[in-house]
Amino acid sequence: MTLLDHALIEEASKKSGLIWVRGPEGPPRALWHVWHDGAVCIVGGGPLEQPLDGLGLRDGGTATVSVRSKDKGGRLVVWPARVTELAPHGERWETVVGELRGKRLNAPDFPTLSERWARECRVLRLEPAGVPVEKPGAMPDDSQAAAPLPTPATTRRRIPVGLPRLLFRRRRQHGA
Structure with a gap:
């Protein structure tokens, strides 16, 4: 990896509030993170944290990290990562958790956050493990848009037959 590639990954990851992580299983997921000591660090997996x-x-596994541009919001760089899980209360874990605590918004138990993370969560380090797959000047030509995941929640349904009559009658009755 060139020095320019490393600088692009680092700066984009530092500035972006979210990254998209694709593991060996399932669709990519947006995760909040911090950039610390040459890698993206994330916490999750507990009932009150982002799902992993x-x-x-x-x-020891791998993942693919997509980072968006802070100003335009589009995908800026996609890079392969090597996953390292940090052991709770180790020296590196304590340092990373100190950084993550500062970025964790609205934690219901901020004073005891570190203890809860040690008990219930996983702290992962995603370190760049090769040249970026996509970067400025080497982006795919197609949109790369993914189809939405199936869900029972929807806002698009047929309007009940009597609804327009009901709405217009109400408007006339109120003098509108």
Whole structure:
């Protein structure tokens, strides 16, 4: 990896509030993170934190990280990562958790956040492990848009037959 590639990955990751992580399993997921000591660091997996299940992120495994541009919001760089799970209360874990605590918004238990993370969550380090797959000047030609995941929640349904009559009658009755 060139120095320019490393600088692009680092700066884009530092400035972006979210990254998209694709593990060996499942669709990519947006995750909040911090850039620390040459890698993206994330926390999750507990009931009060971002979900990591379904991604298949394992210690020693790999992932693909997509980072968006802060000003335009479009995909800026996509890079392969090596996953390292940090052991709770180790020296590196304590340093990373100190950084993550500063970025964690609205934690219900901020004073005891580190203890809860040690008990219930996983702290992962995603370190660049090769040249970027996509970067400025080397982006795919197609949109890369993914189809939405199936869900029972919807806002698009047929309007009930009597609804327009009901709405217009109400408007006339109120003098509108």
